[in-house]
Amino acid sequence: MSTSTDEDRYPAVEELPALVQKVLDDPDTTDSVADHVRWVYRTIQKALEREDYKERYGTSVRELLGPGATALCELTDNGELRLRGYKNNPKCVTTSQRRRSSILRRLAREAGVPSGAISYPKPPRKPTMPAWARSQLHNGLKAQVEKQPSDPGLARMLVVVGLVLDAVPRTGELCTCGIADLAPDLSWVKIIRNPQAVTSNLHLTEVWPVSPITQAALENWLPIRAQLIAGLQGSKNALLVSHGHGAYRRGTPLGRKGLIESYVAQVGELKGAVTGGGGKGWELPEGLEQLRLGVQEQHRNYAAEQAAGVKIPHWGPAVVLNPLLPEEGEKKKTMAAMAKVAQAVDAFHTARASAGDETDPTVLRARRTLREATRALWARAGHTTTLKLLHQAKLTNDDLPAAGYKAPLLDALERA
CATH class of the missing domain: 1.10.8 (Helicase, Ruva Protein; domain 3)
Incomplete structure (x- = not known):
């Protein structure tokens, strides 16, 4: 005192x-x-x-x-x-x-006084991955996912690596990613961008395509996640949850610190297992941010090549939802997407009734159209609106797979 x-x-x-x-x-x-x-x-x-x-x-x-x-x-x-x-x-x-x-x-x-604080130089950025290492990283990820690991930490880490390779999210953006941010067929993911030094609560939402490797990792992770959250009270929306390691309670949403610690631990174990088994070490960066920066660098080079006129496939978000755009324009796009889903359901029923065989090309085309229309509506309106419209259009629960809905995701949405 x-x-x-x-x-x-x-x-x-x-x-x-x-x-x-x-x-x-x-x-x-x-x-x-x-x-x-x-x-x-x-x-x-x-x-x-x-x-x-x-x-x-x-x-x-x-x-x-x-x-x-x-x-x-x-x-x-x-x-x-x-x-x-x-x-x-x-x-x-x-x-x-x-x-x-x-x-x-x-x-x-x-x-209003002079500052005597020492000005420290900005530390040099850690080197990102060379191109050959990124290529090996994709191959290594594919090999690990194909093993369908049952270890929760490894299964989750493969999802994290896949999403970073596909959509370049920051650690905080990954932690806020929920079950509802996965497309019905797991082929797209919503990333709510939260860049540094932005004080507004209105953030851009990007919907990125997810590679087949990452889709497989998600399909392997979702049943494991279901076991982790069983019996958990409260919110069950988070995609990345704890497997009960250390101080983190089993099934609870994984925070930035927990995700970073888990990534570092899993990378060390995985490199040791691969090398100890006589295989070549997996060129996975030891830090999650270092991985993101490497992919981001590749993304920028890719965009520069496109701007220079190089004919290469598009790599970027499939849909961008900007809260600052006129609301009326976004409503029109959503209404158009809803109309396409209703039409696609009708066309699917018609094709199935006339063909009588699920393998008929007409039915397969109708299923593909329905799946694409459903995914486009989810991107703008979310799962609740999409599922409600599908049911109103007389698509039964048994036929939801025709609209692209994966069983593990439906189970996760029901639990959430």
Whole structure:
């Protein structure tokens, strides 16, 4: 508890909480930045517990956020103010160092005083995968998926790798991906983009084609996921759930930290198993973000080749749903998709009645048209609307596979 004498001698200690609160109340301060501000505030408080630091820099905000910020950076770099008690010193510039300096500069700017925070250089980006490694990665993924692994961690990791190769999602975007974001036939996936430094809650939704390898990985994972969430109370919507490893409760949605930890562990085990079995090591990056950056680099090169006039197949989202587009235009597209589904169901019934054989080319074409129409409607309206319309159009539950609906997905949707 501070005294009136402390207030006179160390006015910065008394003024700091109000300054921090001012930054927290700023509408431009995101939840993530707010967490970092509180973290830096606790670090400053820990430094002020040292009498020598308090005597020297607590005399004014100018001193505290000027030379005091320099001293704070040096103390944390030496591991003297680690809030979690870590003793090892960083061997290179870390994200935490850059983040701390950024917050210190923000506080100084808000106080209208010069900042003494050390400016750390941006660390060099880890090298991404060479082209030959990406080719091997696809082959390795295919070989592992074909084994239909029953180990939950491995089965889930193969889904994660497949989705990153297909749609280049960030870790957070993968964690928010749910069962409802899978197309009826698992051939498309919805990715709600959440790019860094975007404060709006309105995010672009991209619907990406899913490769046959990833579809197979999903078909293998969904029954395993069903076992993991059995008996779980609450939401059962998440696609990626925990298999009960470590501190993560079985069946609960996997968060960013859990996903990253699981990926690193599975990569290590898989590389060891492949190499130990006499096979060549699988060229899978050790970090999930490194994998994403490698695929993203490939995607950019692909787009550049297309722009240059090279005739190569399209690689990109099949549908883009932008919440900022006029609502009326999106409604028209959805209504058109609903009409096509109704027509496709009628055509399917007609073809089946006239042909009398499920293998008849007319029936097969009608099934393909129905499957494509159903998938297009799901992309815009979701499963609830799509299934309701299919039933209204007199398509029975037994005939839902004709519309592309996979049994494991229907089971997952029912549980959710």
